[in-house]
Structure formats: C-alpha cells, structure tokens
Amino acid sequence: MRAVARLIGFHLPLGAFLLFLLFPFYWMLVTALKPNRHLYDLTLNPLWTWSPTLDHLRKLLWETHFLPWMRNTLVISLGATALSLATALLAAYAIGRLRFRGSGLLGIAIFLTYLVPPVILFVPLSRIVSALGLWDRPAALVLTYPTFLVPFSVWLLLGYFRTLPPELEDCARVDGASRLQVMRYITFPLALPGILSCLIFAFTLSWNEYLYALVFLSSTDHKTVPVGLATELVTGDVFQWGPLMAGALLGSVPVALVYSLFVEHYVAALTGALKE
C-alpha cells in the first residue's frame, strides 16, 4: 500500500516533471543525429533513429560561421566576466567592509540597478554604443554586459562577505596590515568560494545573452552563438533543422560543462542571490 501511495504521490509526478523538463533536450539530440531523409519523413517514428549521422555536425562546423561564433562568444563572455568581477569585487569590499559614508545607500542603489531589465535599456544603449564607435565590435558587449553582471555580482559578494568572520581581518589590522593588504591577503582568499560562484554565474549569463548581441553586432562573423544560430542558419525560408539542433547542442556545451563541474557553486549563487 505504502509503495503504491509513494508511486502515485511521488514517483509519477516527479517522472512527469523530468519528462517535461528534459524531453526538449532529447528531441534536440535525436534531430541533430538523424539523417535528412528521415528528418522530414512523416511515416517514420521521429523519436528514434537507427542510422545516426554526423552530417549535420560536419555541415555546422565547416559550412557555417559556427566556429567564429563560438570564439566570439567565448572572448566576449570571458572579457565581460573579468571586467565585472574585478570591479564588483572592489566595490563589494568597499561597501561591505569599509562602511564609508554613503555605502549603505550605494548598496541599495546597486541592488535597484539589478532590477532594470535590458529591454528598457537597449534602445538608448544602441545610440551610446554607436556614439562611442563600438558598433559591431565585441567591446560593445564587454562593456554593456556589466550592466547586469556588476549589480548581480556585488549583491552576491556582499552576501558572501557577510558570512565571513571579521575577526581575522581585525587581527591583521592590529598587526599593522594596511586596509588594502587585508583585502588582498585575508578577505579575498576567504571569499574564494563566493567569487567562484560569481564567476560561474557571470560567465553563464554572458554566454546566454541575446538582446544586446542582436542589436549591437551586425556582421555575420562578428556574431555570438545565440544570435548567429537563430539568424544565419536559415536558407531562404527553409530552416536547416539538423545543423540548427547540432548548433543548439554544441552551443549549450560550454555552459552545461561549467554547470556540471560546479553544480554546488551554481546553486549557491542562485539561492544566495535570492535569500539576501
């Protein structure tokens, strides 16, 4: 009886959830591996293929700009993440530890900027980006992604700094270390797990960004993966679903990899940002 109750009240709903959440990935995988003649044959069972092929992958890698897109996305994501993390670390230390006049207000102001969605900003930003001569250049994204990465990172790091005992820093101060030395040699090393969470999250958010990349980049070989796939892999009106799904698969690999290596940090970042 108990087993039946557990099946109905637990395993069935959980299984349904997993099916709902994971089926699109399975469908992507099958499509990416299925030969074209089977892809558009309505008489076959579409959920399986007995003749998997790497044709779509080959086409994606050698006949499209997918590799340059991957490189662009990587460069932009790393650049934006590095810039955001460096500035956010210093700012979070200043706000969280130095408690200077106005630091409380600054913290709240930065939190409020976190809530401003990109759809409000992209129209005026397009004008600023072209005024700065950054149109169609990776720098446009490296400089604009921090608008959502910095507020998020500062907020996350502030929360993390708060969990660190201040005694160690006080001791170092008593021993004659300057504030900068304390920051460099005590606080930052202690905050390493928080910094790592931040890094992973910022990288993922940059990798996934779509709107700014769509608006600020225009030439085909300057695009990022999210934009390039959706705009360039259509010949005429025909979608090349095989290569498209292969691209969705490969384009997800970097974030999925980072995620699988650091699940705990990722979840900590997500929930940490929510609980503050």
Add this chain to the structure above:
Amino acid sequence: MEAGLPHAARRRVAGLSALGESREVLGWALAAPAVALLLVFLAYPFLLGLWLSLTDSRIAETGRFVGLENFRYLLGDGVFRLAVLNTLLYAGVAVALKFVLGFALALLVNREFAGKRLVRAAMLLPWIVPTSLSALIFYWIYDSQFSVLTWILRSLGWISGPINYLGDPNLARASLIAANVWRGVPFFAIGLLAGLQTVPRELYEAAQMDGAGPWARFRFVTWPLVLPVSVVVTVFSTIMTVGDFQLIWIVTKGGPANATHLFGTLAYQRAIQGGFLGEGAAVAVFVLPVLVACVALAYRTLRRED
C-alpha cells in the same frame, strides 16, 4: 624600502598610504570603477531612454522634444494595445504556472530519495541552457508540418490533423507560454527549495503532534516560512517575464498578426528595425510601471513579514 627615495617622494608615499587608510577615500576609490560602469552604461542610458521617449528621434538623427506625443500615439495604436494585453496575459499566466509547478517540484525534490542529487542537477538544465538555443528547439517542436508533438498526439489517437501551433493567435500565445514555463519552472523550484530547507524539521513534528494533517502542516508551517522567498522569486520572475524578448523574437517575431508582441519585441521592431527610436523608447518605458509596482509590492509584503 623607502629609504632610497627623495624626501618629497617619501612624503607622497606616506600621504598615499594615509589616504588608503581613510574609509571614505579608499571606499569611494574602490567602488569607483563599478560605479563608473553603471553610470555610463546603465544610469545614463536609463535617463536617455526617458528623454528619447519624449522626442521624435530617428536612428541616425537627433529628434526634437515632442512632449507626450509618442505616448498619446501609442495609446491609440491597436498593435500597442494588443501588446499590453498580451504582456499581461503572458506574464500573468506564465508566472502563475511557474509558481504552482515550481512549488510542486520543490516539494517533490525536498524529500529523501535515491538519486536526489542527480535529479536536482538535471532539473535545472532548462534554466542553464541559453534561452535562444532552447527557443530554437521549441520552434522546431512547434513546426507546423514535422512537429514531434503532433506526432505523439496522433499516435495516442487524440488528434487527427496537424496543429498549426504558431499560426493561430491563441495557440501561438499558449505555445509561447508553455516554452516560457518550461524554462522558468527550475528557477522557481530551486528558489523555493532553498526556502523549504530553512524550515526546521521540529516545527513539522510539533505540528504533527498537535494533530495537524498534511494540508494544515503546509498551510500553517511551510507556507508562512517560505512566503518571503516566494515573494522574491515571483517578483524577479515577473520582471523577467514582462521584459522577455528572445523567446518571442526567435519563435514568432511577435506574430501571427502582431498577436504575441511584448513590450520588448515591439520596441525592437519600432526602434531598431523601423528606425523610430523615440517611439521604441516610449514602448520600452511602459515596462517601468510594472517594475515599480513589483518592487513596491515585494517591499510591502516583506516588511509586513518582519
């Protein structure tokens, strides 16, 4: 180390390190790079957007001040009014569904079972994967001819003909909401799970001892304790859903017949594609009241909880 320096330089170094000891100077100096970035690329565009919405700017030319003309025009524009209604429908239904499903999923994975870690990691995947790429998967799932969904429903004998998921306004709205829910459920689940884990086990035991059934335990123990995190998650999700762009743009581009536009896609169409920067900025400004209302609501709820 400083012995070799000339006197003046030594004094300057001493002066610098004294500055480095001042909370005020060092504090603002360290915060300066982040503040500068946010001022130039967030605060300034924010204000510029408000200004643009009051002008008739085109993409390459500075416009002149036209007061509330853009807003007056938009409020009389059928496409914009449809976008407002559609945004309310899209955000309302999607957030409600994400909340209910996310809560259910959080309650399920909060139990002890074999493979718990794996399930928790796997369930977050829709949220991790780039939305534009999963939007492409949904575009393919909603294909009018080769949809796998249609094939499954047909094999089950539930339908006979194909379904034109993205061709009919209401079906297109429902399809987009489903894709948005798919992506957002893990976010709610993980957020609410974090809330659930802060509920002390003793409270449940005490409630059970007092004769509380499962529903009473949920209503009087779980719910009040996860309310704060629920509010935060819901507010975030509402802002993100109202400000959604990529899913809509990739799957329907606001079609069919402008039936699925949100503020973001309409602003993009008018400002970037059409070149009417002022009008597009005005469309985007309409996100602002939603934002303020959400934050105010969250603030009030959370303060009452304290």
